[in-house]
Amino acid sequence: MHRDHVVVVLKTGRGDAVLAPNRPPLSLMNDQSSANSDPRTTEDLDSMSSRDLVCHIIERHHGYLRRELPRIAAFTEKIAHAQGAATPELRELRDAFVGFRTRMLLHMETEEAVVFPLFREDAAAPDDSALHGIDDVARDHEDVDRDIENFRRLTREYQVPDNASTTYRDMIAALADLEEDLRFHAHLENQVLYRRLRAGA
Secondary structure: OOOOOOOOEEEEOOEEEEOOOOOOOHHHOOOOOOHHHOOOOHHHHHOOOHHHHHHHHHHHHHHHHHHHHHHHHHHHHHHHHHHOOOOHHHHHHHHHHHHHHHHHHHHHHHHHHHHHHHHOOOOOOOOHHHHHHHHHHHHHHHHHHHHHHHHHHHOOOOEEOOOOOHHHHHHHHHHHHHHHHHHHHHHHHHHHHHHHHHHHO
């Protein structure tokens, strides 16, 4: 994983469950939400220049997604192939993740090509069209909320059966880690970076 992360597993009568506490929607993240997802504090990141914060998001969070999305997709494909006939939710999870992966890659490409250049030191002040573009990519986080809730539903809140394979356990741990990273990622964009641009418009 790209950061230190402890996955807590609870033994239950129905199997193990990865504990991932309830979180507010990504689109409503406040200044304190998921601050522990990054070794830097929220205050440290808030003190960064916008240009440095953009570099941080691309290198840390976009880089993480580009590494992890194919890995998790491979997990879901393997598990769906092995267990999907007996557990149809696992085939649904695989299919849902395919769509999620496609949308996330497009979202990141749009940010890097259209939105993030607005934070260059020589960039002009954003006009209404630019601000609408920011609103559009920020609204993508609402779709991610729905994706996460669907992943939770299909995995029964990231539950791990007692007889689960190593691949299954790795898949669940990766999904829980993905959720945590996405929440801090969205916080940095919605509540720090994009808020600055709107304030300066």
